[in-house]
Amino acid sequence: MPDTRYLLAAVAVSAAVTWALRALPFTALAPLRASRTVQNLSTRMPAGVMVILLVYCLRDLPLTDPRALAALTALTVTISLHLWRRNALLSILGGTTAHVILATTLVAH
Amino acid sequence: MGLGLVPLGLAFGIVVAHSGLAWWWASLFTTAIYAGSFEFLLVALVGALAPLGTVALTAFLVNVRHVFYALSFPLRRVHGRLAKTYSTFALTDEAYALATTQQAHSWSTRRILWLQVFLHLYWVGGATAGALLGSLIPDSITGLDFALTALFTVLALDAIRDRRADLPTPVLALLSALAARLALPGQMLLTAFTLFTAGLLARHLATSKSPTHA
Numbered sequence: 415m416p417d418t419r420y421l422l423a424a425v426a427v428s429a430a431v432t433w434a435l436r437a438l439p440f441t442a443l444a445p446l447r448a449s450r451t452v453q454n455l456s457t458r459m460p461a462g463v464m465v466i467l468l469v470y471c472l473r474d475l476p477l478t479d480p481r482a483l484a485a486l487t488a489l490t491v492t493i494s495l496h497l498w499r500r501n502a503l504l505s506i507l508g509g510t511t512a513h514v515i516l517a518t519t520l521v522a523h
Numbered sequence: 524m525g526l527g528l529v530p531l532g533l534a535f536g537i538v539v540a541h542s543g544l545a546w547w548w549a550s551l552f553t554t555a556i557y558a559g560s561f562e563f564l565l566v567a568l569v570g571a572l573a574p575l576g577t578v579a580l581t582a583f584l585v586n587v588r589h590v591f592y593a594l595s596f597p598l599r600r601v602h603g604r605l606a607k608t609y610s611t612f613a614l615t616d617e618a619y620a621l622a623t624t625q626q627a628h629s630w631s632t633r634r635i636l637w638l639q640v641f642l643h644l645y646w647v648g649g650a651t652a653g654a655l656l657g658s659l660i661p662d663s664i665t666g667l668d669f670a671l672t673a674l675f676t677v678l679a680l681d682a683i684r685d686r687r688a689d690l691p692t693p694v695l696a697l698l699s700a701l702a703a704r705l706a707l708p709g710q711m712l713l714t715a716f717t718l719f720t721a722g723l724l725a726r727h728l729a730t731s732k733s734p735t736h737a
Contacts, residue, residue: 415543416569424569424578429555431582432589437611439593446594454727455720456595460623461686462696462723463588464679466715467560467616469700471672473711484666492673493680502527502677509673510530510666517666 480520488513525642527674528559528617532649534667535562539650540657542570549654553647557613560671561585588716592619602632613639620678624685695722 416424446452472489475482492509499505532553539549544566552562561582568578596619601610618639621627627635683693696719703714 416572420572421544421548421569423575424565425551425555427575427579428558428561428565428582431579432556432558432561432586433612435583435586436589436592436614437608439590440598440611443593447599451724451727451731452594455723456623457686458689458692458723459591459595459720460620461679461682461689462692462699462719463591463716464616464620464675464682465693465696466700466712466719467588468672468675468679469697469704470712470715471560471675473704473708485669485672488666488669489672489676492676496677496680502681503529505677506527506530506670506673509676510534510670513669513673514664514666517669518664521665 481517484513484516484520487516525617525621525638525645527677528642528645529649531559531670531674532646532651533653533656534670535559535566536650536653536655537657537660537667538563538566538653540654540660541662542566544569546651546654546657549650550647553650554643557615557643557646558582558586559615559617559646559674563668563671584710584713587713589614589619591716591720595619595623597622597627597630597635600630600632601635606632606636610636610639613643615642617642617674617678620682624681691726692723695719695726698722 472485475485488509491512492505495508496502496505535553536546536549539552540546552565556562556565564581564585565578568581573581592614596614598607598610601607621638621642622630622635630638679693683690686692696715699718699722700711700715702718703711707714
């Protein structure tokens with residue numbers, strides 16, 4: 415069981431690294447912001463960034479395993495709900511519920 | 524929209540409770556670090572008593588993508604030193620996704636900050652509740668971590684719909700992510716972001732040289 419001092423140090427280190435990565439580039443990249451190239455990039459980046467993060471979440475999906483079926487079904491549920499209702503909370507709850515039910519029952523057998 | 528963080532926070536809290544840590548660690552983690560996907564990893568790292576250097580390196584690799592957010596997050600519309608400090612501290616994927624939409628172009632300092640504060644509260648509140656409830660949920664219930672996948676699915680769909688004329692961009696991102704997964708699985712995020720940014724840059728330079736560029 416990790417002790418309190420170690421856990422506090424781990425939290426402090428993580429917080430410092432994360433904040434530095436978020437704050438420092440604003441100073442370092444400031445001269446770039448006026449460029450038309452960067453402005454073009456910055457309008458296109460958000461959609462791509464989220465696609466990459468989604469693929470990252472699914473990176474270790476074992477395609478021959480029942481767990482992959484659970485994840486792919488839950489992904490379909492999430493996408494369908496979101497295209498249908500456009501309600502983020504509903505889509506996330508629906509997809510996660512589907513995944514928990516499938517993963518729990520498939521892994522148990 | 525930000526309410527999507529509540530089920531994610533609940534899932535995180537339950538993971539913390541099942542790891543054997545006291546419930547209030549979930550509150551402390553989410554308040555002080557506030558980086559969803561990394562925090563799921565952190566619970567596994569501290570559970571294995573990983574050295575602090577490994578914790579720092581993992582935090583760097585998982586969160587280095589935030590470097591790219593400085594290019595488009597509207598921090599210049601956030602005024603005041605304290606406000607800027609909090610705004611960069613709370614620059615999560617969700618805050619970035621919401622503050623870079625078309626409709627956010629007219630948002631004031633106050634609007635951007637309140638968005639971030641609410642996202643933060645949803646995340647801390649969800650995690651705390653999840654950790655408190657976690658001991659009631661048997662270990663055999665698995666798969667809650669899908670909440671993170673579902674969150675990114677929703678954010679991706681919304682961002683694509685926001686600029687639906689620009690389908691090549693998400694396709695380029697998908698190809699970058701798949702290439703990174705196959706070529707450098709250990710450094711997938713950093714590789715994918717670098718490939719994607721380079722691809723966008725190449726495309727921009729190619730189209731801006733053509734005479735039809737508007």
